[in-house]
Amino acid sequence: MAGLLEQATNYVSEKVASIPKPEATVTDVDLKGVNLSSVTYNAKVNVSNPYSTPIPIGEIRYVLKSSGSEIASSTIPDPGSLKGSGDTMLDVEIKVPHSVLISLAKDIAVDWDIDYELLVYLVVDIPLIGDISIPVSSKGEIKLPSLSDYFGK
Template sequence: MESSDRAVDDKEKENDGEKSGFLGKVKDFIHDVGDKIEEAVGFGKPTADVTAVHIPFIDLKKADLVIDLLVTNPNPIPIPLVDINYLVESDGRKLISGLIPDAGTIHAHGSETVKVPVSLIYDDIKSTYNDIKSGSIIPYKIKVDLIVDVPVIGNITLPLEKKGEIPVPYKPSVDLEKIKFETFSFEEASATLHLKVDNKNDFDLGLNSLEYEVWLAEVSIGSAQLSKSAKIDKNGQNVVGLPISFRPKDFGSALWDMIRGRGTGYTMKGSLDVDTPFGPMKLPFSREGGNTRLKQAEDNDDEVLTFNRFRSGW
């Protein structure tokens, strides 16, 4: 009886060995066929690189970034981009992250630039990290996981990184120091506005143009959009002169108050178009309040309208 059982066990082991050997041979055969197909057809791993990071728009509220990913497909058929995972961080702290599904297809034996748009909202960043202040420049690192579906190989992940810097802009401070008159009569006056622009950012501003409107005693004395070039160094100041003309008689009794030294209120609003190392910006400003009076200039006999410091109005 024992010899009979032993014979059965030996037979089962022999059958298991044959099955194992057969399945192993089948797997090896399939693997070899796959390798032969891959070798014959030319399937391979695609490559990718972060070629550039653009800042097409930036202002006091947000910065829009566009990440350029150059993806090269060496295969004879198109490959789909399954997902794009991205993370933007500064000093190891997350600023923003996201996922772009079904990001397109890369043509056979071709290269294409895939653009990944990202928006950084400054209020969100500053409320999360108190040490990030307006006017500063912060480092960033962009991490991208590009997931592609390659025939025979399957899904693969291409990790990418790019480092750079981005500003957190500070609103400009614009003070109207004085109005210097070239001609003055009750019917018409021509003058120059002397604007002191205070740059509180850690980067230079190149002034290209500005829009402005100025009110005295709730009467507009003029508005314009002018091309004006000036450089304002980081954490520095510059005075810009702007020509203007108006009709003093439109001020009514407020003009007599200024002449008698009683003063009158004023308001100024506008925006600066500037170039920065990070791209162009349009920076608004607004000032209101204070008093004016007419007096003789100290350096010559021209009459000037002087102003005390404005109070911010946002």
């Protein structure tokens, strides 16, 4: 009897593993805005939904790292849903306090940008399967704002 239960469990695990899941990529990270307390960046995340029905997104979690240190992290609750049978572009707003930017002075002084690693986790609710987390990562450089960004051009 234990062997039959193990076979059934393996069968179900294989079937669930072979079910197509949404896939995501970070397409761009760019400066969105500057204020007295922080710099805001916008990450564009393209998510491809293989199902014909929309899929609700429970939350988006992100972690922004530079030089091995976490410089920003947050959770965006209930950001909407993914379009059925297509791509959905999500905007992930990332706020970095000025105090954190000061701690990265060595990296910034060289070329006036931040070498970053962005980790984004989309938590979606797929019917019959439940919540799954779609991890997405991206590495690159983010330009820092100049004085003209603060005072207009």
